[in-house]
Amino acid sequence: MDKLPSMFRASLETAFDQALDYLDGLNEKPVAARVDAATLRERLNRVLTEEGVRPEQVIRELAADVDGGLVGSSGGRFFxxxxxxxxxxxxxxDWLTSTWDQNAVLYAASPAAAVVEEVVGAWLKEILGLPSAASFAxxxxxxxxxxxxxxxxxxxLMAERGWDVEKRGMCGAPPIRIISSDxxxxxxxxALRFLGLGQSHVQYLRAGPQGALPADALExxxxxxxxxxxxxxxxxxxxxxGAFDSFQELIPISRRYGAWVHxxxxxGLWAAASGQYRHLLExxxxxxxxxxxxxxxxxVPFDCGYAFVLNAAAHRAVMSYRAPYLTHTAEVRDEMDWNPEWSRRARGFPTYAALRQLGRAGLASLVENCCRHARSLVTRIGGLRGAEVVREPTLNQGLVRFLDLKRNAAEKDHDRRTEEVIAAMVASGEAFFGGTSWRGRRAMRVSVCCWRTSDEDVDRVVDLFSQILNPAGSVRDGARP
Ligand SMILES: Cc1ncc(COP(=O)(O)O)c(C=O)c1O
Structure with missing residues (x-):
């Protein structure tokens, strides 16, 4: 058996080299996966041997086997x-989080993990413009x-009606009604399913033309x-x-009826980080x-989400649990009092690092750049011959549709053409887009979230659409204004 430190060194150095190759190659390699499931199965489904394999060999072979089966979603041309x-x-x-391998369940299991979450929770509430008294997870x-x-x-809501849902569950509980846009x-x-609240309890209201919930329908x-x-x-x-509901109108209406607004x-909550877009969240x-x-x-790398709850007591009542073997510490935050998991990854570290790397201005620029790129992509691709803008982005999401230019083309022809153009772009390996249905018609979604997307990426993608739509190559009506 090798000495312990050298075992780590060999496998970590192999991973480090592989990681740098991957990250540096993201801009050049095809964005879409290039190998199929059969190939991946053949490569990865190795004989699980009786004797193990040296760690660095495991890592080297893993990286080789998944090559071509990874999607370049952390690169600049994934939309x-x-x-x-x-x-x-x-x-x-995130690497250090795995290295430290902390169980962020209790302060006692990792004081640093608990305190870093306490810090990022407060930072996030401030950046997102949420009440400082809100609890979080x-x-x-x-x-x-x-x-x-x-x-x-x-x-x-059950406690208000004298029903202890933690003890009695939902069987026989007062029925909950749920209102949402379609x-x-x-x-x-x-999430409702997980909580024993079926779809039949949800009343879906038709969203307005931009995708927002109309106030009169809610009232x-x-x-x-x-x-x-x-x-x-x-x-x-x-x-x-990317439409925003009108919170100023809809929340007071909901309040009048005693509803809980989630x-x-x-x-979209990240719009709060930018002076240019914050008004959407008023x-x-x-x-x-x-x-x-x-x-x-x-x-931040997968996976990481944030929950915030104004009624901290209700939040804590749902999640906290006491058992004789657990060690709770007064005046610090035990994560399991707020989280649905028991043992869990110390997710606070990558969030802490991301916020510190960006700073407030960096976060605002990240949001604003993505919005600028989304607008540029939608308007320039939509301006090409054989394309149209379906929705200009309010923020970082928009829609474009591709048109069958034959005479008397019907909606289904445009739907087919839209799928065809998306598939051609994905197959080119240059960029990755997906489709959706909006108001009964197929469209291409343009979603920009990555810090790596640059003006050059946008130009390159617009040029490519121009070539796909007009292979003769002369039409550049979507070119940069
Ligand atoms: C508007 C919206 N809500 C919820 C989700 C679910 O988020 P997650 O995949 O992080 O669980 C998504 C994912 O794309 C989303 O776009």
Whole structure:
């Protein structure tokens, strides 16, 4: 057996070299995966030997086997779904998080992990413009942030009606009604499922043309429905258009009916970091709970989301647990009092590092650059012959559609053409986009979240669309104004 330190050195140095190669190559390598599932299975499904393999060999072979099966989503020309990259300090802190291998469950299990979360919780509330008294949790993503916030909501609304949901569960509990726009993100509905609240309890209201919830529809639904414990879901950033609900209007209406207002701000809450976009969030601090992500726009590595709850007592009542073997420490924050997990990764370190690397101005620039690139991509691609803008970005999300230029082309022809052009771009390896349906028509989503996206990336992508749409090569009406 090798001496312990040298064993670590060989495998970590191999990983370090592999990591640098990967990061440096992101700009040149195809963005989409290049190998199929069969190839990956053949490579990775090695014989699991009786005797183990040297650590550095494991790492070298792992990196070789996954080559071509990784998607360059942390590079500058990835615009599908809502996926950010990793800032250098956040990535390095994430490596250390694995190295330190702390269980961020209790202060006693890792005082540093507990205190760093305390610090980032306060920083995040300030940056996002949320009440300083709100409690928070660092969870795996916005999905679990919804589950955390809505568990607190369920607790509070049931307690108001004398129902101890922690003891009695939901069987026989007063029914909860839930109101959301028909454009809410699916993670909201999944969070409800986890909490024993089925889809049939949700009243979906038709969103307005930009994807925001109309105030009159919400008022009507609240007035007409039964007087029941109610959740209202609002959105800071609709997934297709980036639309923001009008918090100033909608939260006071919800309040009049005693509803708990939860905000899905997976990416949109970050608008608060920029003086240019903060106005979109006016009134958002009046809500009861908020969910957002670190692994999207803050560019920390997966996985990291944040839940914030105004009613800290309800939040704590849902999550905390006491057992004789646990060690609780007075006057410090035990993470398991706020988190749905028991043992958990020390997620605070990468967030701490990302915020310190960027500083306030750096975070504002990150947000503003992504918004500028999103607008540029949407308007310039949409301005090409054979394309049209469906939604200009309010923030960092927008929609473009590609047109079948034959005479009498129908919507289904444009839908097919849209899919065809997206597929051609992905197959080129130059950039990665995804499709969606908006108001019954197919469109290409343009989602910009990564700190690495540059003006050169945008130019390169617009040129490529120009070539895909007009292979003869002369049409440059989407070229830079
Ligand atoms: C608006 C919105 N809400 C929630 C989610 C779910 O977030 P996560 O994947 O971090 O759980 C997403 C993911 O893209 C989203 O865009």
């Amino acid at each position: 599908a779904w809502v996926i950010g990259g990793s800032l250098p300090a956040a990535l390095a802190a 660092l969870v795996s993503g916005c999905q679990m942030a919804h589950a955390t916030c809505l568990a607190a909501a369920r607790q509070a 454009q809410s993100h699916g993670s909201f509905e999944r 009507r639904a609240l007035a007409e429905g039964p007087r029941a414990p109610t959740f209202v879901l609002l959105q800071a950033g609709e997934i297709n258009t 905000v899905d701000g997976a990416f 009134g958002v601090a009046m809500a009861d709970s908020w969910a957002t992500d670190g692994h999207k726009w803050l560019n």
